[in-house]
Amino acid sequence: MNTKYIIAAVVVIVLIASAAFVYTYYQGQTSDSGIEALQNLVDDHDYVTSLTAFPDRIISLAPSCTEILFAIDAGDKVVAVTDYCNYPYDFAAWIAAGNMTSVGGFQDPNVEVIASLNPDLILATGGIQAEIVESLRDLGYKVLVLDPTNIDGVLQNIELVGNATGKRAEATALVNDITSRIDAVANKVAGVESKPKVYYEVWFSAQSIWSVGAKGFETELIAKAGGVNIFENDSLDHFQTDSEVIISKNPDIILLPVGMETLGVETPFWVSFDTVKARPAWDSISAVQNDKLYQIDGDAIQRAGPRMADMIETLAEIFHSELF
């Protein structure tokens, strides 16, 4: 008699447990569709946005935002980009052909163009866009600010945009891919005896030399690739320095950006490797003596976007060619 009750009790418990399991499992399934992930999206400025449906008309106000949207397969929802967006597609050609709308520049996106497109989500960045973000929010638009300060911040941005656009799986896959590639590079360069001192030039003219300090995104990418930015002890972002400082710090490698010219000028500001080598007294720099000047994609190194892993791999091959 007792045994019967015990068996019955066990059966009931098992039934309830499985029902509960099945219930929570299907709960989980519905949550994977992502609708409630649209609630309480917290952006980099801790502004909380809630959407009611997956956005269909997204506007990107920064090249890095555009790159993230297209990398997680949300590109087909993008209705407008800036004039500076040039990756992963030639958006200038799209705009010229009428397949994409331009909101104008990066500092001065045209609010009337934005309003006429009736966007249900806008991605923007920090800094000079703070004012326009505020006025767009005052007009009732949903704006997410992506303003990361490091690699982890970019990965969080990708997750955030994934949540906001219903591309969670794609975002997670992208984050995993980037993380594992960065880790692979880190493992490879972990054992190296010496890390090269790296000088990354932001701009050079008769009036000024600009580089990047510890607060710059570029410094972290250089570090992940097994190099040391010569300005890593300067708690600065982009800043103006002096030729004497660079000569004294004697970098082993000089990185020169290409592909950032905006008005169709093909020649970069530094003209050619020979011109750089011929700068006054630069022949005493180790990188010049050993011919260690490299040109790199200026957009890819400074945009806080999904091309970080590509850039770190490229840099690691430059810094530690013997390992690759």
Next chain:
Amino acid sequence: MSKSEVESTYSKRASRWKLIIFLLIIALVVTVIASLNVGYYGISFEDILKILGKQIPFLNTFVDYTPKLPGDPAVLLLVRLPRIIAGVLVGAALAASGVLFQGIFRNPMADPFVIGVSSGASVGAALATLFAAGFAFFGIGAIQIAAFASALITIFFVYNISRVGSRVPVMTLLLSGLAVTFFSSAIVTLLQFLSGKELFAIVAWLAGGFSNVNWLAIWAITPFILIGTVAAYFYARDLNLLALGEDTAQNLGVDIERVKKILLFLGSMVTAAAVSISGLIGFVGLIIPHMTRLVIGPDHRILLPTSTIIGAIFLVVCDDVARMMTGSIMGSLQLPVGVVTALSGAPFFVYLLRRKKTRYAL
């Protein structure tokens, strides 16, 4: 006062002036040599003197110098020295043309940039930055050439729109200079808007500086500045008479239209040459002539040469301050020299102005 009394007062004054100029030249030379010791790159003053000695013919056989670092002596001779010489030339040019423009316009607000040289130059510089950054003709950068050329074109334009018959009234000149300045500043702002990364270079140009200047750029501007300032000196007497008013000067035998034309051209040429390598360094051209006038007096025969030398010393010292702060308080950061000139000079000028008890006039 009898004739002999006038003559003896004049000769006393003339010998005092000679002494002042001589002392200022000594001060300039000392400043230049002391400035060689200022900079991030580590090199001892003893080595600096040895390197300099090596450059002097005959003396060099007695100098025993061995380089210690790979950058020796190139950093001193190719980076630091040209930078100091650029400071001398630009400071001298801006202060000299400041005196000329204040004299022509009889206006304390006049400076080398008053009739649009600076804004004209910045249009050229910004255009060259966007479309030809890094290009060079015979080694001289496109930005430098474009800035110089567009400054002179702007002045030619301003002069011609101000002309009424054969005369050029200073009021019209000032106002058309103002209009052209606003117009070209708008063009520069527009170009900044259209620019991407080049914004760095345009901003740096507008802030002023000559940190990456090379010898070729200096040789290119030296004749303009030398000829311009020396030639202007011969009109110092006319400027004195002009200070009494154009009509009075005319009655005293000054061909004022001709003098104005020549001095406007000389001042603009000197400014354009300076600005072409330094970008817009404000303050020097406006305040150094006033400072000198407060101390030396308003006579252009002494005001012009002393202002010129003091301008040179002042800018070299300001650039020293910028270099000194790099490596100590600022880390690897370097302030644009234009920031230092205004930050350090303006309070000193206010001090001089307050100290002067008598009424100050041009």
